[in-house]
Amino acid sequence: MIEIKNIKKIYRMGDEELEVLKGISLEIKQGEFVSIMGPSGSGKSTLMHILGLLDKPSSGSYKIFGREVSNLSDQETAYLRAKIIGFVFQQFNLLSRMSALENVALPQIYLYEKNNHQKAMKLLKEVGLENRMYHKPNQLSGGQQQRVAIARALVNSPSIIFADEPTGNLASDQSNDIMSLFKKLNEKGITVIVVTHEPDIAQWADRIIKIKDGVIFEDIRKKDLSITEEKKHKISIKSAFLNILEIYENVNASIKSIFSNKVRSFLTMLGIIIGVGSLIAMLAIGYGAQKAIQDSLSSLGANLLLVIPGNIAQGGISMGRGEVSRIKQSYASLLKSKFSYIKNVDCNVQGSRQVVYGQNNARTSVLGALPSYPYMRNAIPYYGRFFSEYENSKMEKVAVLGQTVVNNLFGNQDPVGKIIKINRKNFKVIGVLPAKGAAGMRDQDDVVIVPLNTAMKSLFGKEYIDLLWVEVDEPQNVDVAIKGIISFMRKEMGTGENKENPVSVMNMSDIKEMFSQTAKTFSILLGIIAGISLVVGGIGIMNIMLVSVTERTKEIGLRKAIGATKRAIMLQFLIEAVIISITGGLIGIGLGIGSAYLITKLAKWAIYVPITAIAMSFGFSAIVGIVFGLWPAKKASELSPIEALRYE
Secondary structure: OEEEEEEEEEEEEOOEEEEEEEEEEEEEOOOOEEEEEOOOOOOHHHHHHHHOOOOOOOEEEEEEOOEEHHHOOHHHHHHHHHHOEEEEOOOOOOOOOOOHHHHHHHHHHHHOOOOOHHHHHHHHHHOOOOOOOOOOHHHOOHHHHHHHHHHHHHOOOOOEEEEEOOOOOOOHHHHHHHHHHHHHHHHOOOEEEEEEOOHHHHOOOOEEEEEEOOEEEEEEEOOOOOOOOHHHOOOOOOOOOOOHHHHHHHHHHHHHHHHHOHHHHHHHHHHHHHHHHHHHHHHHHHHHHHHHHHHHHHOOOOOEEEEEEOEEEOOEEEOOOOOOOOEOOHHHHHHHHHOOOEEEEEEEEEEEEEEEEOOEEEEEEEEEEOOOHHHHOOOOOOEEOOOOHHHHHOOOOEEEEOHHHHHHHHOOOOOOOOEEEEOOEEEEEEEEOOOOOEEOOEEOOOEEEEEHHHHHHHHHOOOOEOEEEEEEOOHHHHHHHHHHHHHHHHHHOOOOOOOOOOEEEEEHHHHHHHHHHHHHHHHHHHHHHHHHHHHHHHHHHHHHHHHHHHHOHHHHHHHHHOOOOHHHHHHHHHHHHHHHHHHHHHHHHHHHHHHHHHHHHHHOOOOOOOHHHHHHHHHHHHHHHHHHHHHHHHHHHOOOHHHHHHOO
């Protein structure tokens, strides 16, 4: 069954070498009850660990059922530990977060088997713990914990039981109970190999092997064991790949680990929560500004052109070699009369002024416009009327209010017919504009519109207009109109051929593109700032996972001892990192959306939370968990089983 030849084990202690095993050769037949004895430091435990595939020899040959184990892959070695070998440790090595029943059933997942609690219950009954199945290890005595460990070693019906000082932490009566269990197991045909330094414990075995200074100096058989069927017994070793049962158990273990360290887990998530929340809120502001601007511009019409002073050049506005270009109001009527495809024109001047009604006052935007304004902007007053050409020509002091101004000054009162003061001048309210909503961070309803001539002379003292709007009759005439307007302006403004255009003409698609690019840049910058928080959160996850690996080193060793592969261990810690990250991400998404809508209420900004932003934030948080959890997970997976079990 077991055949070792000239096994040596050498440890390096700095520059020196310590030879613990010095060429041991040994055969153990199936069904034997073997006790390996020796004083501390004799090498008996090292030999046990090599036989149990927890450690590797420095040299020599080790065969189990005729198969050389030194050539086995990690998956095949793990399968042997899970199926052929059952381990009982001196320190019990039970997982504190699991009940006795869950501890016993744990090795089954590494053999592609669902946790068979019926079998685990049966084994616990056989070791006398039918009333302690759902107790945690800290609720059990030392003898009871060792019985749980024995039941765990038996759950996969192994051919060999290795017990390393199984009674070292038990009282004498408990020791006898444990050894009686081993004796019964051996009588059922299971090979039992016990390491001990106590002669009375060794006497339970049928064969006693004594080791001293790394060599066998005595091998005593109390009785001969003749097994005729051993040559026919073969083990088919399979590669142990990841399976859904492992994933389920790892998720369950990760959740228990997270809840067992609630404060630390929350603080670990905090970086992700802040990062994702900031990302969602910032993107919501950016996307909201972009969408609001696009909606606002779309409502103006596709055939609308904006004429502004100066030539828009890359990097800013050039005013034609230092000259200041100005647009006269008279150009508007000349354009309309000259070009048949120009349907309508509007001139604007604008500025910020204090508006007062009774005890209420507000700082708002005042716009001077022509009577064509509501028809070109789809802004016909829903209540009252717009001013006429007669009122504009006579510089009448009349005003049309946006909904925000109405709310600020009048509340629930009817504003039409009331007198308001703008720059201490009385204006009569004649209408209320339809609500347009916010465009990014600007409230389109926070505006007062007055006749152009009134605004230029009485409010702003301007001789030239700020903006000229031109409405073209058909979309196909837009490009022709742009060229015609520029040519007309060059002639009227006396701009020479060798000079830059005195004005710039933009259609709605140009303006949309400009504002969209600005909003996108704004969103990207905000996203980068929020992304930095995510990276910081990821570093926090990595640090905590490294601490977790250190804290759970013994658990890693135990899982490997009962059949876990490197990939299974890596998956376990990676899943935990991803759960922390995704949970933080989900909380962050909720916090970000809530913050975005709070900003909407307080600042009156347009907010839009697209599904893509939520998906991107969720994906980013998952990626952060994977990237920053990978190194701690890999570090955990590469731990040697025996080194991990010895960790203090």
